[in-house]
Each structure stands twice: as C-alpha cells, then as structure tokens.
Amino acid sequence: MKTSFLMTPGPTQVPPRVSLAMAQEIIHHRQPAFGNILKNVSEKLQKVFQTQNDVLIFPGAGTGAMEGAVVNFFSPGDKVVFGVIGEFGDRWAKIAEIFGLQPIRLGGEWGKAVTARDIDLLLSSDAGKGVKGVFITHNETSTGVYSDLESIGEVCRKHNVLFLVDAVSSLLAIDCKTDAWGVDVVITASQKALMTPPGLCFFSVSPKAWEYNKAAKCPRYYWDLASALKSLKKPMPENPYTPAVTLIFGLNEALDMIMTEGLDQIFTRHLKLSKMFRTGVETLGLELFVKDEKIASPAVTSIMIPEGIEAGKITGFFRNNGIVIAGGQAQLKGKVIRVGHLGYVDAFDISNTIITLGRAFKSQGKVLNVEAAVAKAWEVYDRD
Numbered sequence: 001m002k003t004s005f006l007m008t009p010g011p012t013q014v015p016p017r018v019s020l021a022m023a024q025e026i027i028h029h030r031q032p033a034f035g036n037i038l039k040n041v042s043e044k045l046q047k048v049f050q051t052q053n054d055v056l057i058f059p060g061a062g063t064g065a066m067e068g069a070v071v072n073f074f075s076p077g078d079k080v081v082f083g084v085i086g087e088f089g090d091r092w093a094k095i096a097e098i099f100g101l102q103p104i105r106l107g108g109e110w111g112k113a114v115t116a117r118d119i120d121l122l123l124s125s126d127a128g129k130g131v132k133g134v135f136i137t138h139n140e141t142s143t144g145v146y147s148d149l150e151s152i153g154e155v156c157r158k159h160n161v162l163f164l165v166d167a168v169s170s171l172l173a174i175d176c177k178t179d180a181w182g183v184d185v186v187i188t189a190s191q192k193a194l195m196t197p198p199g200l201c202f203f204s205v206s207p208k209a210w211e212y213n214k215a216a217k218c219p220r221y222y223w224d225l226a227s228a229l230k231s232l233k234k235p236m237p238e239n240p241y242t243p244a245v246t247l248i249f250g251l252n253e254a255l256d257m258i259m260t261e262g263l264d265q266i267f268t269r270h271l272k273l274s275k276m277f278r279t280g281v282e283t284l285g286l287e288l289f290v291k292d293e294k295i296a297s298p299a300v301t302s303i304m305i306p307e308g309i310e311a312g313k314i315t316g317f318f319r320n321n322g323i324v325i326a327g328g329q330a331q332l333k334g335k336v337i338r339v340g341h342l343g344y345v346d347a348f349d350i351s352n353t354i355i356t357l358g359r360a361f362k363s364q365g366k367v368l369n370v371e372a373a374v375a376k377a378w379e380v381y382d383r384d
C-alpha cells in the first residue's frame with residue numbers, strides 16, 4: 001500500500017470530511033445557492049481572522065496574495081519596510097521591488113526574529129523617514145521562527161504606518177488577533193492550517209488599508225481588491241471572476257470543524273505538538289535550528305543535518321516510507337530538514353514522525369535513541 005502522509009509545512013493533510021464535501025456536484029457561482037455558501041464562509045473567516053473586516057477570497061496561491069498585498073495599497077516609489085528573516089520575507093520584498101516600491105530590508109539573519117524594537121529604531125531614524133508600510137512574515141516557514149505581531153502592531157500604530165502580515169503558514173496555528181493588534185492587512189492561503197487543499201488565498205483589509213487603497217497607483221487587474229469587495233457586498237455575495245467553487249465547499253466544511261474545536265483549543269494544540277516534537281528531536285540527539293523557544297514556531301520545526309549525512313537521503317527515506325517532510329530552502333538547502341505540524345495533525349502523527357526520524361538516520365549509519373525520544377516526547381505532551 002502506498003501512502004503519502006504530509007508532514008510538510010504545506011500543503012497539509014486534508015480531513016476526510018473536507019474531501020467528502022468537495023465530492024459534491026458543482027453548482028453555478030452566480031446563483032443564490034453559492035451566494036449563501038459564500039456569505040456563510042465569509043462570516044466564519046472573520047472569526048478565524050479575529051476581525052470585523054471583510055475577508056476576501058481569491059483562487060490563487062499564497063504568493064498571489066503577497067503580490068495583491070503590495071499592489072493594492074502602494075504606489076511605485078513608496079518607501080516600505082520588510083522583515084526579512086528567511087525565504088518568504090525576501091520573496092515579499094522582491095515582489096515590492098518588481099512593482100517599483102523602495103523596500104528597506106530589516107533583519108537578514110535567518111533563524112532570528114525581527115523585533116518591534118528593530119522596527120521602532122528604524123522608523124525613528126533618518127532612514128525610516130517617509131516609510132508608508134511595514135511587511136512582516138508572521139511565521140517564517142523557511143526557518144521555523146515566528147514574530148510577535150502584538151508588539152510590532154503597537155510600533156506601527158505609533159508611527160502611523162500600514163501594518164501588513166503574511167500569515168500564510170500561521171493563521172490558526174499561531175494566534176493572530178487582527179483587530180486587537182492593529183494588523184491592517186492579513187493574507188493567508190488554504191493549504192496550511194485551514195486544512196483545505198491548495199488553491200485559495202485570502203485578504204483581511206482594515207478601514208485604514210482601504211484608505212491607502214484609494215491612493216495606490218500600482219497596476220492591478222486580477223488582484224484588484226476593491227472589485228472583489230464590491231462583488232462580496234452585493235445582496236447575494238459573489239466573486240468578480242469564476243471562484244474555485246469546489247474548494248469553497250471544502251473550506252466551508254473545514255471552517256465548521258475549526259468552529260467546533262475552537263480557536264483557543266487549536267492554538268493550544270499546535271503549541272503542545274510543537275513542544276512535543278522539539279523534545280523528541282532533542283532527545284534523539286539532533287540539533288534544532290531555532291534554539292530559542294520564545295521564537296520557535298508552533299507550526300514548523302527545522303532540524304540541523306549533522307556533518308556527514310545527506311539531507312536528501314533523510315527526506316528520501318521518509319518519502320519511501322509514506323511520510324513527506326521538506327528539505328531546506330535557499331541558503332538552508334542541504335543544511336536542515338523541515339517538519340510541518342499544522343492543521344489536521346495530532347500527537348500520534350508527531351510520535352510517528354519522531355520514530356521515522358530515528359529510522360531514517362539509522363539507515364544512514366547514525367543510531368539514535370528512538371525509544372527515549374518517543375517516551376520523553378509523550379511525557380511532555382501529557383504533562384502540558
């Protein structure tokens with residue numbers, strides 16, 4: 001039997017209930033039946049985003065939402081700040097460059113976080129004069145570091161700049177109080193903690209961001225959020241173009257599961273599972289890439305590959321044994337492996353991953369104490 005169980009930082013496992021919901025017969029997207037679903041989904045999304053803002057849904061990858069967040073609120077020549085502590089922060093700054101913005105990259109060292117203090121210092125300096133927006137990757141998936149949005153939000157308010165957050169791999173895995181923390185734009189995608197297959201992306205847009213939108217001169221057509229809002233506000237909500245109807249059926253079901261479990265329980269589950277996994281990895285005798293627990297992501301863990309072991313052999317062993325994990329990206333390629341523990345995941349999945357890590361390293365001649373690792377991991381899980 002061939003299985004392909006996803007322990008990657010996305011896409012993630014899709015619950016059978018969600019798959020079943022997507023087996024429904026297709027309906028037309030300009031009829032009340034679909035409008036009602038869209039209305040229902042939008043209301044549940046507001047709860048997940050913890051916002052009163054309208055949440056816009058587009059067919060697209062997370063990268064599309066990154067582009068949408070640049071072109072809808074800024075104009076060529078605008079000075080903006082990007083927290084760059086890994087691949088995804090860097091990608092966002094590159095998109096801004098392509099559209100003629102002037103990004104200031106803050107951070108740089110992979111594995112570290114950009115702090116509110118770093119941003120405050122920059123915005124208070126001459127270099128920070130005239131900055132219009134701050135872009136932060138909530139969970140840097142390439143390293144496994146997460147940023148403190150609450151304190152960064154305070155700094156953005158103090159300096160009156162727009163605060164934009166890439167929550168593609170964090171929404172639901174890590175708390176994101178959009179309104180309470182003053183996050184003006186939050187983007188995410190379906191294939192992570194939302195437990196839905198790849199193909200949908202989302203924008204939460206604050207009233208302040210809509211003001212920016214009116215002045216923004218970057219070219220846009222498909223990603224025009226104002227046109228998406230207009231369609232959503234019709235008496236029977238719509239999308240401007242053909243939506244991914246089937247994925248929205250799936251999302252609707254996933255959101256019901258999320259509402260039943262409850263946001264606080266979901267955040268706690270992710271935290272417990274990440275602690276369990278980090279304990280297992282350390283007890284195996286492997287090195288965590290992010291050692292500081294205060295910034296260690298509840299959604300993804302990077303593990304250093306010891307000297308003499310090929311990372312590709314470890315990920316290959318996993319693949320041949322029915323589990324998919326990820327390798328390192330860009331400067332971390334070959335140096336780390338990454339395990340995602342977000343979305344539809346529980347302690348048994350973590351336990352199996354720890355066992356498979358032990359077996360994978362054994363296949364490369366490195367014997368690790370799997371029994372101790374599993375025992376300690378469960379101890380931490382049961383204790384917390």
Ligand SMILES: Cc1ncc(COP(=O)(O)O)c(C=O)c1O
Nearest residue numbers: 061062063088139141168169189
């Ligand atoms: C933090 C973050 N931002 C953006 C993206 C891009 O998403 P996509 O691959 O759907 O374009 C990812 C994908 O893993 C991500 O983890």
